[in-house]
Amino acid sequence: MTEKIKIDDELFIGGREFNIIAGPCAVEDEQQMDAIGKFLNRLGVKIIRGGAFKPRTSPKSFQGLGMEGLRILKDIGEKYDLKVISEVMDPRDVEKAYDYVDIYQIGSRNMQNFTLLKEMGKTDKPILLKRGMSSTIDEWIQASEYISMEGNDQIIFCERGIRTFEDYTRNTLDLISVPIIQSRTKYPIIVDPSHGTGRKDLILPASKAALAIGANGLMIEIHPKPEEALSDGLQSLNFSEFEDLYEEISRMEKALKMNG
Ligand code: PEP
Ligand code: MN
Secondary structure: OOOOOEEEEEEEEEEOOOOEEEOOEEOHHHHHHHHHHHHHHHHHEEEEEEEEOOOOOOOOOOOOOOOHHHHHHHHHHHHEEEEEEEEEOOOOHHHOOOOOEEEEOOOOOOOEEEEEHHHHHHHOOOOEEEOOOOHHHHHHHHHHHHHHHHOOOOOOEEEEEEEEOOOOOOOEEOOOOHHHHHHHOOOOEEEEEHHHHHHHHHHHHHHHHHHOOOOOEEEEEEOOHHHHHOHHHHOEHHHHHHHHHHHHHHHHHHHHHHOO
């Protein structure tokens, strides 16, 4: 079994826990985040995600609200009793973001940004390390060693799909990495079916498969109005779609626990 990463006194990722993290691709404004925070709190979700520093392929796309986004995220987390996770891209922002996040995220494009890995490794907060989109499992594990060698042992891996010749989906979700990471390291691993598939209709089946293969949780993008989202609207679930998924996955999780 993987180690448990402590998020707070009552909340852990890893071990026998299965956590579902949800939130928008990007923090857009206070109103959007308030609606999402309220909804997640009602469902019983414990961790909200939201990008403030967005790694966009085009410099002309929405780049995120930066520190203002982190302020909104923290306020909403406090208001609705949610822990927050957000990506930091620049080593110079690690310290600035420290007071605003409960879990740092290292995005796919930065999995081998060794300066960033080392800088975060000096902090005492849990780190979600997403898989580089063109990285092998060994490279991913070695990236985690840049963090642990600085003294931070609170690592959570996140499988988010890799680039292959298959272009039906945005990425190819490599779920077999889940048991491999769990046997090769002591750390938990969660799955991001949103970036892993890029398509709303595939998020539920991919989530079920992730749970069945033994993942320690999921991270899913949601938006009150996906059609108006400033980023990743095509892969974002609306509230009722997410609620259905949450209930179905929770039922499946209970059934698996009863049998195991
Ligand atoms: C994200 O989770 O916000 C994100 C940008 O994903 P990735 O780094 O996996 O592309
Ligand atoms: Mn996204």
